[in-house]
Amino acid sequence: MNDSDKLLILKKLLLAEDRDFANGILQKLESLENTVNIEENLSEKVNPIIDKKIEDFVALMPKKLGPTITEALDFQIKNSQDKVVDALFPIIGKMIKKYIQQEMKILSDNINNQVQSTFSVSGIKSKAKSMFKGESKKKRIFDELSNSKIEQIFIVEKGSGALLSSTSNDDSIDDDMVAGMLTAIKSFVEDAFAKKNQSLELIQYELYNIYIQNFNTYYIAVVISGVFDATFKNNLENKLFDFATYHIKNDLSNGIYLSEKLQELLNHE
Structure with a gap:
């Protein structure tokens, strides 16, 4: 075998290695392209990473963002006190009114129960007497005029x-x-x-x-x-x-x- 034959064999071996390497790269590129362009394949790769990041973020959020959120709220409240008060005043006012009304209702019920138990007979007589005198009609007329x-x-x-x-x-x-x-x-x-x-x-x-x-x-x-x-x-x-x-x-x-x-x-x- 002369030098030319040896050189030809060497070229074939080298070209075969390059061809195999190029084919391997091409297959990897095709696989990567399929992963990126096909949503299902991409989701299989990306979703676990995103889920893990979200879990880590949720676990660290109170510690990392808690002080920042508290500071932002404090700043907003201090610089927007009028808006905060106007927003909360109707709600707090109604809560206070409901509490007072409930306490007054309890007091009124207690008084009514005691009055009814003590003066029930006299109360019935007084009501019957006012009906005969026409006082209920007068009251209705008065109520209409005082609306x-x-x-x-x-x-x-x-x-x-x-x-x-x-x-x-x-x-x-x-x-x-x-x-x-x-x-x-x-x-x-x-x-x-x-x-x-x-x-x-x-x-x-x-x-x-x-x-x-x-x-x-x-x-x-x-x-x-x-x-x-x-x-x-x-x-x-x-x-x-x-x-x-x-x-x-x-x-x-x-x-x-x-x-x-x-x-x-x-x-x-």
């Missing part, structure tokens, strides 16, 4: 006295002027008495009562005709708390929306 009715509602910004929204069945009244007047009276009374954390709640004007529900950055003034008793006040407070919770939600800029909702409150009273 309470909401005449106007104002939402006013504290401090500036700017009218944020209002509704009324009487278009002849200047709502902005009324809002400014109410704020002036409210500020005068509160400054004059200088009682800490106390706000003006009620203004009586001849046959009208102006009830003021105070919030942190604004207040709602309701003009009422008729008798303004405890029952009516309690129902009105609940409606105003609901209104603040479901319709204001820290956004006092949409005056048209608030006006529409105030009109609904006025019409459905």
Whole structure:
């Protein structure tokens, strides 16, 4: 065998190794391409890694993110106290009212039970006597004449006295002027008495009562005709708390929306 034959054999051996190496790389590339382009194959490879990362993240999240979240909440509360108070005030107010109402109901039930057990016979006689005298009819007539009715509602910004929204069945009244007047009276009374954390709640004007529900950055003034008793006040407070919770939600800029909702409150009273 001469040198040429030996060189030819060597070339064949070398080319065969290169060809086998190239084919191996090509097969790996085809396998990788199938893994990347076919969703099922990719999911089999990637999903276990993602699941493991999520498990590790959930386990470490309280320790890693807890202080950061707490710090962010503290910063947000300190810099948005008005919004936080306005959001929580209706909810906390209703909780307090419900607690007081429940305690008053328990007290009332106890009193009624004791009165009924002690004066049941005399009570029946008194009721029968009033029926014969026509007192029940008189009471019905009196109740009809003393019905309470909401005449106007104002939402006013504290401090500036700017009218944020209002509704009324009487278009002849200047709502902005009324809002400014109410704020002036409210500020005068509160400054004059200088009682800490106390706000003006009620203004009586001849046959009208102006009830003021105070919030942190604004207040709602309701003009009422008729008798303004405890029952009516309690129902009105609940409606105003609901209104603040479901319709204001820290956004006092949409005056048209608030006006529409105030009109609904006025019409459905």
